[in-house]
Amino acid sequence: MKAHPPYNAVLLDLDGTLTDSEPGIVRSIAYALEQLGAPVPPPTVLHDWIGPPLHDTFTSYLGTTTLADRALAAYRERYVPIGMYENDVYPGIPALLTDLHEAGVRLYLATSKPQPYARLILEHFDLLRFFTYAGGATLDGRISTKAAVIGDVLDQMSSADHAACVMVGDRSHDIEGARTHGLRCIAVRYGYASVAELQASQPDAMAASVAELRALLLPERTAPDA
Numbered sequence: 001m002k003a004h005p006p007y008n009a010v011l012l013d014l015d016g017t018l019t020d021s022e023p024g025i026v027r028s029i030a031y032a033l034e035q036l037g038a039p040v041p042p043p044t045v046l047h048d049w050i051g052p053p054l055h056d057t058f059t060s061y062l063g064t065t066t067l068a069d070r071a072l073a074a075y076r077e078r079y080v081p082i083g084m085y086e087n088d089v090y091p092g093i094p095a096l097l098t099d100l101h102e103a104g105v106r107l108y109l110a111t112s113k114p115q116p117y118a119r120l121i122l123e124h125f126d127l128l129r130f131f132t133y134a135g136g137a138t139l140d141g142r143i144s145t146k147a148a149v150i151g152d153v154l155d156q157m158s159s160a161d162h163a164a165c166v167m168v169g170d171r172s173h174d175i176e177g178a179r180t181h182g183l184r185c186i187a188v189r190y191g192y193a194s195v196a197e198l199q200a201s202q203p204d205a206m207a208a209s210v211a212e213l214r215a216l217l218l219p220e221r222t223a224p225d226a
């Protein structure tokens with residue numbers, strides 16, 4: 001008889017954890033800045049903008065919330081019809097979600113991306129069916145930080161799931177958001193943060209690949225051959 005997985009529930013980030021969304025996000029950020037006549041940083045800099053709430057990043061870069069509001073609106077002009085689909089699921093993720101689901105582990109999305117967009121992306125890749133709840137930021141800004149998103153997701157959980165759950169993400173704000181709620185956190189190193197960023201945030205464990213993530217979440221199961 002196989003041992004039960006170590007967690008009843010797993011909270012998963014989206015960008016840099018389930019999907020490689022860099023092309024669409026970076027191109028849409030560049031488009032937004034161009035619409036405002038603002039300088040566009042090189043892609044290597046925009047890479048680091050992926051993950052944290054984008055309005056906060058625009059505010060920091062442009063200097064005012066008014067300009068950030070305009071930039072975010074311009075970003076969505078391109079991102080919604082085009083950018084969100086310039087995106088690929090990391091190899092091994094569909095099989096991992098399938099096996100977690102079949103093992104009885106409840107899956108919850110916890111992303112700083114607006115919830116409606118996150119659901120569209122999961123539907124596009126046929127992944128939404130694995131999730132008990134897809135949590136994300138609200139378009140009106142009521143829920144925006146990763147800690148607030150995680151709090152919303154936890155509100156949807158049973159007490160049993162809450163007592164034995166883990167957050168999986170690729171940036172420091174995933175780790176810090178999990179810690180705000182007393183959750184364990186696994187940091188994946190194949191996403192958008194540097195190793196130094198993740199180490200400084202002190203996650204409970206790190207996974208350099210989807211295979212290593214599988215070993216942490218389903219230690220009794222090996223990856224399929226295909």
